[in-house]
Amino acid sequence: MEEKREGRLAQVRIYVGKLFRIFKNEKDWKTLAFAVIVSLLLAVVLKDSMMLKKESTRSGFFAIVSASIWIGIFNSIQSICRERQIIKREHRTGLHITSYVAAHVIYQGIICIIQALIMVLVYGFFMKLPSKGLVTGSFYVDIFITLFLILFAADMLGLAISSVVKSTTSAMTVMPFVLIIQLIFSGSIFPITGNAKILSDLTISKWGQRALCVESNMNEIPSEILQSELEMIEDIELVDDVLELLPDNVKENAYAGFEKFLHDYTYRKIYEYKDELVVRRWGYLLAFAAVYVLIAAISLKFIDKDKR
Template sequence: MNNVGFGKQTSVYFKKITRIALREKAWKFVVFAAIIAVIVAAVVSEDMFDNFESTKSGFFTLASACIWLGIFNSIQSICKEHDIIRSEYRQGMKMSSYICANIMWQALLCLVQSIIIYGICIAFGFFENCPSDGSMMPAFIEYFITIFLLTFGSSVMGIMVSSIAGNPTTAMTIMPFVLILQLIMSGVLFELSGFSEGVAYITFSKWGMSAFGSTGDMNGLEHVMAKKLPDMAQIIAEQYESDDVYKHEAFTLIVAWLWCIGITVVSAVVSVLSLKIKNRDS
């Protein structure tokens, strides 16, 4: 392997990872995606785009499902092969090629999962009442891109955690803490300020919510109290400030997507560095 280039090694390991995944019944991850999408869509579809609060909760549920799926896809993918990695690293394996091959497989898996999630959401009418125009392109395209970025980005984050963890048990122990951090830092469950607001910038949940909210023009929706008390709608509306993170404009959406991509790239780099540090004496 010493004289084999990055591209060739990546191709070899991608084929190997694909064979192993198919042999270990990778279809189960697709089934999980379908089951979770059915549950999410069935529960929240009825109230989507009826008011601000219900729509925000619906998007939060969808974003959380994508993040959970992504991390679950890959949380044990690296740590279960540490001994094999160490052996092949001694023979000239490039850690960057190995991680890149894993990321390529996750991209393929996440693409299939995203298609299934989006298809089921459409079938259940999740996006039925949403504006047809997104922030800069048709809404259905923006929604799909956001779903994919969340699922794929979380999968790469899972690879990072798996690279750092010593074994599958440790990885699965860390996983709930990662998920809880994502949920808390989304800005939906709690109002963030100070240090917590800064930490939220490096979470997929914050930027996933921003992207969904921007595409769905959440700021343009009535609040539930205004719908219940139409005579006081104007007064109630004045009490709520528009949230800049949900602005229905191209800039807001692009920023959210770029943050998701940036976190994904950083997770990939940390994965490579972590494996190199673990195997530096090999």
């Protein structure tokens, strides 16, 4: 039993080394270049609106999460299917599928760490981000962990897809549909109701965006809706005429009361500034990644019966 375990660990080391050689020799480093380019484009577009207005910040995080999911899936969606015949042959000569999958998890995890670091550096350079973090004490560390978990969960989703489909062409055909599901059912474009909530709860996008919104203290960011409503009321002459008849303290309380009403209207409990909400959503993302890894391992266990 001990020799078997050592054999598995040795295979993990061998395949991790192989993956990094492929990274170097077959220009898989382009996945890092994609992270740089996409982050730069988003940063340039979002730098004037992020953290300043509630609605634009929420939309900005949705764009960041969507891009992270795309990058994560792209990392791995062709990694297994492109060498399916090699895996089948090596499995028959002693390759442990768990070792092979574990090597991919380690390798892809390292790639995701680098990509998340790139994103944080780019966003931090172009955007005015807060310094105080809710969970770790540093906003940059908090957002790094969230982005890494989004990338990693999406990466493992790509790995699962790559283990199931029969070719790289099929993988790239499936990829847009997976992304569309992540975007539509995130709950960011329009409200999700009824049975669709079940599918929404299974998306990386939903929990990734909610974690980022909580970390940014979304509920306390000024609202564009609130500001426009207040300005509209101030422009109504009849309201001014009525308020002028009131004592100053009553007038101030009236405006303050209405402002509080609109604030409460835009306040969302799911974005409460509580560290347990962030940690819980990190847990969901890790759980997604674990399930996708399990799917990949189970799928490849039956590779010898695959007639493709």
